[in-house]
Amino acid sequence: MITYRPARAEEWPAIIELCVQTIRHVNNRDYRPDQINAWVSRIANPGRMQKRIREQTVWVACDELTMVGLITWMTTGYIDLLYVGKDHQGRGIGSHLLRLAEVSNLREGVHQLESDVSLTAKPLFDRRGFETVQQQQVVLGSVTLTNFKMTKRINHSFD
Numbered sequence: 001m002i003t004y005r006p007a008r009a010e011e012w013p014a015i016i017e018l019c020v021q022t023i024r025h026v027n028n029r030d031y032r033p034d035q036i037n038a039w040v041s042r043i044a045n046p047g048r049m050q051k052r053i054r055e056q057t058v059w060v061a062c063d064e065l066t067m068v069g070l071i072t073w074m075t076t077g078y079i080d081l082l083y084v085g086k087d088h089q090g091r092g093i094g095s096h097l098l099r100l101a102e103v104s105n106l107r108e109g110v111h112q113l114e115s116d117v118s119l120t121a122k123p124l125f126d127r128r129g130f131e132t133v134q135q136q137q138v139v140l141g142s143v144t145l146t147n148f149k150m151t152k153r154i155n156h157s158f159d
């Protein structure tokens, strides 16, 4: 059974590992190897990940003791990370994590969610009612990656 809970600060290595494995084995269908490597180097920075965990709200999905998904968001309603492990794709975990962010932000009085969404995650955000503001080219060192600025107004409906 999948359970959901806030992450603990000391879990940053497991969080990095989950992100890296997902980028290498899931996002690799939408991005070139040089783009994947640049993305991995950025996400695998321990200092940056520890700062994220300190400053953002972080929830994880666990299958028994194994971390299989995570989402992070800022107090502004900006969703920073959303990853589901390669062996747990397509089981509703990403949707559940997004819904958690919606409910929690609404409770805090935040009525707009925003994210920079990968090509891989765009179908999920589309289905969950996010609108595309623009397509963008993000520069990571010597490579550029396509992603999408997406937003969603939230009121009391989570559909």
Ligand SMILES: CC(C)(COP(=O)(O)OP(=O)(O)OC[C@H]1O[C@@H](n2cnc3c(N)ncnc32)[C@H](O)[C@@H]1OP(=O)(O)O)[C@@H](O)C(=O)NCCC(=O)NCCS
Residues within 6 Å of the ligand: 022, 023, 026, 027, 080, 081, 082, 083, 084, 085, 088, 089, 090, 091, 092, 093, 094, 095, 096, 115, 116, 117, 118, 120, 121, 122, 123, 124, 127
């Ligand atoms: C995007 C991601 C988080 C989705 O997680 P998930 O747990 O597989 O998603 P779900 O099982 O909740 O899928 C939700 C819905 O979106 C659909 N969907 C998800 N990914 C899809 C895809 N690549 N193409 C088409 N539809 C997709 C599912 O069919 C499902 O639809 P339904 O609820 O109507 O059946 C996951 O694929 C992932 O980790 N991707 C790589 C990391 C990434 O790019 N993160 C985003 C950074 S913004």
